[in-house]
Amino acid sequence: MNVFFYYYCNMNFDKIIDRTGTNALKLEFRERLFGTNEVIPLWVADMDFKTPKEVAEAIRKRAEHPLYGYTSRDEEFYQTIVNWQKKRHLWHVARDWVEFMPGVVPTLIMAVQAFTDEGDKVVIQPPVYPPFFEVIKDHGRIIAENPLMNTKKGYRIDFEHLEKITSAPEVKMLILCHPHNPVGRVWNREELEKLGSICLRNDVLIVSDEIHADLVHGDQPHVPLASISTELAENSITCMAPSKTFNIAGLNTSYIIVPNEKIRRAMQIKLQAYHLFTGNMFGAEALKAAYKYGEPWLEALLEYIKGNVEFVLDFVEQNMPEIEIHKPEATYLMWLDFSAWGLSDAKLRKFLIDQAGIGLNYGPTFGSQGKGFHRLNVASSRKVIEKAMTQLLEARNQIM
Ligand SMILES: Cc1ncc(COP(=O)(O)O)c(C=O)c1O
Structure with missing residues (x-):
């Protein structure tokens, strides 16, 4: 249309x-x-x-059934995500790589807890979305800043500095903001490859917060970090959601895409541990409607x-x-x-x-x-x- x-x-x-x-x-x-x-x-x-x-209608339809007990998600939920990734980001995601999460910030916390220990360092690239600081320091981990460079042509990653700080053994993770909030950069393939190879070389797990992936309006298409290579797919957790895209943040529904089975299992264990796996029934219906018709x-x-x-x-x-x-x-x-x-x-x-x-x-x-x-x-x-x-x-x- x-x-x-x-x-x-x-x-x-x-x-x-x-x-x-x-x-x-x-x-x-x-x-x-x-x-x-x-x-x-x-x-x-x-x-x-x-x-x-269509999203409001899906919520209304579910609300009309007057039983709001615990729910799970149907196969369609996962398949819709797989289809959306293929259509919008040309990323071929296997259904099994996808796991529900009750929000991206909680996911970042679970990842920090699952893959780092107290005293370990986690890299972020400020200026950046404020909770990135909290998910690290509120959980006894240490922030390692790799500040972005504000150049005449826009913000750029300081790769030399990144290489230097990630070579320290206590640096275990990097939380990437892609596209970046607040500077609005959509990291291009070359930048992602460079960042990815530095992290791979230094054994640093990448948690890629791609919540703004669908909101690209410049010429630069969004390339999911994990879609670049098998190595990066195996060394990353991608966080996505329909919440920013379709203005449904109040429904607390997001998901991760994790090709690496061991990493995915560790995240599933965290989700179980916090008893957050049931999720929000309206959020699941909204996601399906948004991705199918939105x-x-x-x-x-x-x-x-x-x-x-x-x-x-x-x-x-x-x-x-x-x-x-x-x-x-x-x-x-x-x-x-x-x-x-x-x-x-x-x-x-x-x-x-x-x-x-x-x-x-x-x-x-x-x-x-x-x-x-x-x-x-x-x-x-x-x-x-x-x-x-x-x-x-x-x-x-x-x-x-
Ligand atoms: C980069 C980024 N990550 C995460 C969030 C929040 O995600 P959630 O509401 O799913 O926790 C926001 C919201 O502004 C954001 O900009």
């Missing part, structure tokens, strides 16, 4: 949907995070858009996000060119560098909240490399994004 036809008939991303009364974190945590409810919430990574109608909606969504990204880039270039942004290749997140304003992080944060009235993610929570930055979530109606950017400009004009 033609994307635009579908978009106009079935979906209107411009429509502002009131989320009050739904306990949406994005709204309800404003007071706690920003000290006020008077900010446009553009922080936590979910979208202000309705999920595809593609036209996703294509339309990607066009809309691309439009929002371009709007922000143009607006900033024309009105506030001192704010630096690398165009994201994926995700609905933008990483804004306000360093040119010369404000301390505390002052910048206060300014954005009190003067501009916008609630963004505070850069330093992504690591010390986030100094001077804030993360903007553009998965909202264009009108909301326009309002936020206009407020930002008006506030900025008061101090410039």
Whole structure:
């Protein structure tokens, strides 16, 4: 079906949907995070858009059966994932490689627990999604930072530094963010091969968080790390989910793809140990419907996000060119560098909240490399994004 036809008939991303009364974190945590409810919430990574109608319908259908006891997942659940990987990422996944997980962050914790010991080191590449820090240090492991390099052409991996730190025997794991949150890079095949060979050479297991894999809107296609070679497939855990893609994070349903039987078994044991294997029955139905029927909606969504990204880039270039942004290749997140304003992080944060009235993610929570930055979530109606950017400009004009 033609994307635009579908978009106009079935979906209107411009429509502002009131989320009050739904306990949406994005709204309800404003007071706690920003000290006020008077900010446009553009922080936590979910979208202000309705999920595809087929997904809502599948949930409704299941809800109509008034028995909500423990459930398992049917064969279709796994087969749908296999088909999605083949169709969207050209990755031929065997059904047995797939295991349900109740969320990607819990999966990262289970992997850290299963494959490292207290005192071992785990590599991450900041600036990066804040829970990456917590899943390591909250469990008695040590963070080994391999900071990304912010170059004129965008963020790059520092391979020399990676080689150096992974050669230490206490480094046991690397948690990769691919595509990367917050910098929006989709690591290309060459970068993945280089990173992969360094990890293989130094016996470092790669946990590849690919939760944003479906949200690619640049020219660079998403290549799952494990699809590159048998060696990498055997030395990795890939984490994926329909949650970001279809705006169903509240259903706590994700999965891992692990070709290596020993590694997969260890993850299954962790899932059993935490008694999390039953999962969320609505999440399973939603995943199947999303992957079976959600593609036209996703294509339309990607066009809309691309439009929002371009709007922000143009607006900033024309009105506030001192704010630096690398165009994201994926995700609905933008990483804004306000360093040119010369404000301390505390002052910048206060300014954005009190003067501009916008609630963004505070850069330093992504690591010390986030100094001077804030993360903007553009998965909202264009009108909301326009309002936020206009407020930002008006506030900025008061101090410039
Ligand atoms: C890179 C990354 N991993 C994991 C998550 C969260 O995953 P989950 O809600 O399944 O724990 C997010 C959410 O923003 C994310 O950006």
